[in-house]
Amino acid sequence: MQLATAWGADVIGLAGQANHAWLRDHGVTPVDYRPDAEKAVREALQGRQPAALFDCSGAGYVDLALSLGIPADRINTIADFTAVAKYKVKSVGSAAASNADVLAELAGLIDAGKLEFPVAGSYPLSDVKAAYDDLDAGHTHGKIVLIPW
Structure with missing residues (x-):
């Protein structure tokens, strides 16, 4: 989320109320977890088409992304392996970026105060x-x- 906003993306984050202020402070539009999350996300989108989804919790968010019209190749989940098999969405975790160059870049962003850990x-x-x-x-x-x- 922090990297996406730093790269200029408009980010919507599904989170509990306790995390909304932190998300706002980091340029993210928070949406509360709730049964009608799709309606809430559509309201937050204000008519725009979402480009991608990164799912860290499972709980049907791949289905939500598909219902929002996000193509399967623009959906990544590290939690819903049933959806990976069913919809052929991505399941790329941090191992794909685990190398010295990426670590150095992230450490530099943390040192510069541009990335919180x-x-x-x-x-x-x-x-x-x-x-x-x-x-x-x-x-x-x-x-x-x-x-x-």
């Missing part, structure tokens, strides 16, 4: 279960960090 919680490795419990609870705002000592 929020941390939701830090846990010593000896408390890995608590870290996974936090992650499993969902809706964390940031990464879970394990400290090896």
